[in-house]
Amino acid sequence: MRTVGIVVEYNPLHNGHHYHFAKAKQAAGADACVAVMSGDYLQRGEPALVSKWARAEMALRIGIDLVIELPVPYATANAEMFAFGAVSLLDRLGVVDAICFGSESGDIEWMRGLAKTLAVEPPAFSQLLKQGLAQGLSYPQAYARAVARYLRELGHADVPIDQPNNILGLNYLLALERLGSPMQALTIKREKAGYHQAAITDQQIASATALRALLFSQSAALDELAPYVPPTTLSILRREFAAKAGPMSWERFRHPLFHRLLQLSPAELAAYHEAAEGIEYRLKQAVTSSSSVQELLRQAKTRRFTWNRLQRILLAILLDLKKPQVAQLRLKEGAPYARILGFNEKGQRLLNQAKRKGRLPLISNVRDGLHPMLDLDIAASRLYRLAILCAEGTPTYADEYRAQPLMITSAPALAGNGAHPPLV
Known part of the structure; x- marks a missing residue:
C-alpha cells in the first residue's frame, strides 16, 4: 500500500485543503494518506479555532486515513523546527513513501537543490x-x-x-536531507488564495486566514462559510460552536495570560522560550495599558519581533515553557513518539504496519510520565479545554486522559445537522 504524508493545521479545513489532499494522493500514486496535524495550538503561536479532535475528524471525513498529532513544541515552533518535527514523524512511522506539500512556486527542483546546499x-x-x-x-x-x-x-x-509556503517547503526538504529520509518529496502549486490572503476573491476557494476573519467579524458567519468548506467541516463547526467549544481565539486566554504577565518580573519573563533582546520590558509595559491580547500584540510588536514570534512568546509564557525545558526536549533529534488522533479501516492497517516497521512508540492512551514532551502536550490541551469549559461554566480537567483516537467507519458522510458522527 503506497502512502503519502501531508502536514496540516486545518484551521479550519477548507476546499483548498481538500484539493491539496486529493492532488497529493494523485501525484504520489498513493492508496492511503497520513496527516501530521498540529494539536490545539498552531505554528503562528495561536490557539486553534476548534480542538484537535474536531479538526482530526474533519480530516478523516474527507478521506484521510490516519491523523497523528504534531507535539506542541514543534507545532508552535519556527518554520525550520515545525517542518523538522513533522517530517521526522512521517519518516519514523515507517509506512510513508512520499511527502507532498503546497507551494506558491509549484516547482520543487530549485528547492531540492537549495536544500542540498543548505x-x-x-x-x-x-x-x-x-x-x-x-x-x-x-x-x-x-x-x-x-x-x-x-x-x-x-x-x-x-x-x-x-513566500510563506515556499519557505516551509524548503524546510521540509532540509528536514529530509538532515534525516537522510528515503521519502520522496512532491509539491502542489497553491492556487487561487494565498496563505495570508485576507480577501475572498473566488467562489469556492478562500484561505483559512480569510475564513477565520469572516467567522470573527460576523455572528452568523457560519452560513457564509458554506461555499468554501466541505459540508462535513461545516457540520463539525456548527456542532462545536453550539457547544461553546469555538471559535477559540487568544481572547479566551486573556485572563490567565495577563495574570502571568502582571505577576512575573522582567527577569522571569526573559527566561521563557524565544524571549530575547529586552522584549520582556515591552510586554510588561504593554500589558498595563491593554484591554485585549490583540492590543497587547500591537503595542509590543517591533520590526524585529513579528506578530507570530510575539504570539509564540506569549504561548510559552502561558504554557510555562522555559528555555532550559525546551533544551532538555532535544527537538533537533526529532519526534520521540506518535500520538494517534484518529484513523479509518485503512488507517488501522497502516498502524499495524507501523508497529512492525516504525521507529516510534505509537500512543493512543495517554498518561503522565510517558515522555516529557507528551506531558507538555497534555498540559497544553488541558489549558485549551479549560478555556472552553470556563465558557460553559463546568470546568473539568480529565478529558485529555480519557480521550480515545477517533475511528471513522465506512458509514455515510456526516450529515449537516450538527449531530455527532458515528464513532466506534
Whole structure:
C-alpha cells in the first residue's frame, strides 16, 4: 500500500485543503494518506479555532486515513523546527513513501537543490543571516535575504524564497536531507488564495486566514462559510460552536495570560522560550495599558519581533515553557513518539504496519510520565479545554486522559445537522 504524508493545521479545513489532499494522493500514486496535524495550538503561536479532535475528524471525513498529532513544541515552533518535527514523524512511522506539500512556486527542483546546499549550513550563509538579524530584520526576513544573497554569490538566479509556503517547503526538504529520509518529496502549486490572503476573491476557494476573519467579524458567519468548506467541516463547526467549544481565539486566554504577565518580573519573563533582546520590558509595559491580547500584540510588536514570534512568546509564557525545558526536549533529534488522533479501516492497517516497521512508540492512551514532551502536550490541551469549559461554566480537567483516537467507519458522510458522527 503506497502512502503519502501531508502536514496540516486545518484551521479550519477548507476546499483548498481538500484539493491539496486529493492532488497529493494523485501525484504520489498513493492508496492511503497520513496527516501530521498540529494539536490545539498552531505554528503562528495561536490557539486553534476548534480542538484537535474536531479538526482530526474533519480530516478523516474527507478521506484521510490516519491523523497523528504534531507535539506542541514543534507545532508552535519556527518554520525550520515545525517542518523538522513533522517530517521526522512521517519518516519514523515507517509506512510513508512520499511527502507532498503546497507551494506558491509549484516547482520543487530549485528547492531540492537549495536544500542540498543548505542542509549543513555553510559559514558564509550563517554570516549573511547574522548580518540581517543585526540590522533589525525579523528572522524570516533575514533568512530569505540571506538565501537570496548567498545564491547570487554562487552565481545562481534569484529564487522565490520570500513566500510563506515556499519557505516551509524548503524546510521540509532540509528536514529530509538532515534525516537522510528515503521519502520522496512532491509539491502542489497553491492556487487561487494565498496563505495570508485576507480577501475572498473566488467562489469556492478562500484561505483559512480569510475564513477565520469572516467567522470573527460576523455572528452568523457560519452560513457564509458554506461555499468554501466541505459540508462535513461545516457540520463539525456548527456542532462545536453550539457547544461553546469555538471559535477559540487568544481572547479566551486573556485572563490567565495577563495574570502571568502582571505577576512575573522582567527577569522571569526573559527566561521563557524565544524571549530575547529586552522584549520582556515591552510586554510588561504593554500589558498595563491593554484591554485585549490583540492590543497587547500591537503595542509590543517591533520590526524585529513579528506578530507570530510575539504570539509564540506569549504561548510559552502561558504554557510555562522555559528555555532550559525546551533544551532538555532535544527537538533537533526529532519526534520521540506518535500520538494517534484518529484513523479509518485503512488507517488501522497502516498502524499495524507501523508497529512492525516504525521507529516510534505509537500512543493512543495517554498518561503522565510517558515522555516529557507528551506531558507538555497534555498540559497544553488541558489549558485549551479549560478555556472552553470556563465558557460553559463546568470546568473539568480529565478529558485529555480519557480521550480515545477517533475511528471513522465506512458509514455515510456526516450529515449537516450538527449531530455527532458515528464513532466506534
